[in-house]
Amino acid sequence: MILPELISRTRVISIVGDILKVQADGVALGELAWVENRDQIPSLAQVTEIRRDVVSLQVFAGGKGLRSDATVRFLGHASQVPFSDDILGRVFNGVGQPVDGGPELPGHRRVDVGGPSVNPVTRVVPSKMIQTQVPMIDVFNCLVESQKIPIFSIAGEPYNELLGRIAIQADADVVVFCGLGLIFDEFHFFREKFENEGVFPRTVMFANQASDPIVERLLAPDLALKVAERFAVEQDKRVLVLMTDMTAFADALKEIGVAMERIPSNRGYTGDLYSQLASRYERACDYRGAGSVTLLAVTTMPGNDVTHPVPDNTGYITEGQFYLHDGMIDPFGSLSRLKQQVIGKVTREDHAAVMNTMIRLYSGARQAEQKQQMAFELSATDHKLLKFGELFAKRFMRIDVALPLNDALDLGWKTMAECFEPEELLVKEDILEKYYPTQSDSSPHSP
Structure with missing residues (x-):
């Protein structure tokens, strides 16, 4: 191996695990060095601690096989x-x-x-x-x-x-x-x-x-x-x-x-x-x-x-x-x-409405799941929430789902429309009129 030009050379004074300690001056924290054993390929090391003139180095390849007469050559620069x-x-x-x-x-x-x-x-x-x-x-x-x-x-x-x-x-x-x-x-x-x-x-x-x-x-x-x-x-x-x-x-x-x-x-x-x-x-x-x-x-x-x-x-x-x-x-x-x-500023104007409404509905779906598990009577709204929760997990939460943002927003509206009437979403009327799917778009309320 050809070594680059080096600025300092000294010998190891102690070896503890992968840590070498040498006596040296003019060395900086984080500086790199080559540690050379006789007839072996040099190992790269980095200065991790300096206490006065005692410099500690962490050997990348580990301290196994290093000899007490190994030579340390400092490179004069960090990584x-x-x-x-x-x-x-x-x-x-x-x-x-x-x-x-x-x-x-x-x-x-x-x-x-x-x-x-x-x-x-x-x-x-x-x-x-x-x-x-x-x-x-x-x-x-x-x-x-x-x-x-x-x-x-x-x-x-x-x-x-x-x-x-x-x-x-x-x-x-x-x-x-x-x-x-x-x-x-x-x-x-x-x-x-x-x-x-x-x-x-x-x-x-x-x-x-x-x-x-x-x-x-x-x-x-x-x-x-x-x-x-x-x-x-x-x-x-x-x-x-x-x-x-x-x-x-x-x-x-x-x-x-x-x-x-x-x-x-x-x-x-x-x-x-x-x-x-x-x-x-x-x-x-x-x-x-x-x-x-x-x-x-x-x-x-x-x-x-x-x-x-x-x-x-x-x-x-x-x-x-x-x-x-x-x-x-x-x-x-x-x-x-x-x-x-970025929401509503560099994204579509309905982004915040879709985000907030779907999270609110999914939270309701989780509560409806708990009621179902405890054998409480479920209302018509609870059944809608349960259906929404299943669709939400399948269409949005799985990490293998890949959709551009606008397509995901459209799918959000479609999913909500399949489970709820427009007035149940509690969304501003102008946003609903523009983005809520019509019957011809998705047949949202079909069984």
Whole structure:
């Protein structure tokens, strides 16, 4: 292996697990280094702590096999990621190395990872929508450009299928996918999905697999977000970043914190968990005079516990959440705090009426279900609500349903018309006259 030009060289003074400690001056936090064993391929490492002249490094490949006479060569820069138009359609690992067997990237440049996020004062107020063709998102909790929002889920839910569908259907210019701690089947699913659906020409993949070094799990989100930022700032692209799973990212932080002998906080996580999550989520931005970065990230909840430190801290940072339960997006637990910026402004005038009315009716359907289960007598309205609830779950809540927004709004009117008379909907008369289906449109009241 040919090493780049290096600025400093020293020797290891202690090895504890994957952590090396050396005595060195002029080294920066986050700086990369090569660790060389005699007659072995050099291992990449990153500076994780500096105490006076004692520098701690996390070795990407692990500390197994390292010798006390190993040599450390500092590179003089932090992590970098390749950037050019040629990275579209490519797959990289957690340190930005191509892993798809494709050719070397000609004429690309390497961009320093990290740096401060955008000053909130200079951010543009979100006012544009990203359509995903997932009705439970587009109709009820719109995804707005520059929004940062998690998908709260538990293990076993089809959140990978949901992310894959959004990647294919979203009206973004560029999709940057970042997988954290993926097992091989998950990695293969996303790669095959993007290839088969023909979206790879606008997609970049950063995949940290479960078998990869754990420190790469911390770097992968930074690489993905830096690439997204460059596409937005330099090429005015509307970029959608999809991540799975931020709980794996937090667990990697905890594991490295234990190795560094840091004092643990809530449930063993590091005390800076909030800051670590926020520094990534705050990269979502609508850049003045340029493009935008929108971030949608899966956060699994161990034991379905929303008070777990990872979802709990995430909720304070992000602008809402989507709850995935029983293979469907829960309309009651989900929330988009920015949806009012676009509903009825960049979407159709009846959007708010459809959204509010259908949620109200579905809430009534859930209450009618409870009455039915407890063997209470059901009214004629209860029967209508039960029918509506079945249609709503089938036509809107399933994640395999794909509809453009206006088609979903039309289907909403059709579904309501099949169950209720116009006056039962409690919608403004001018909206009803314009959008409520006529008998010839859908035969709404036929048995």
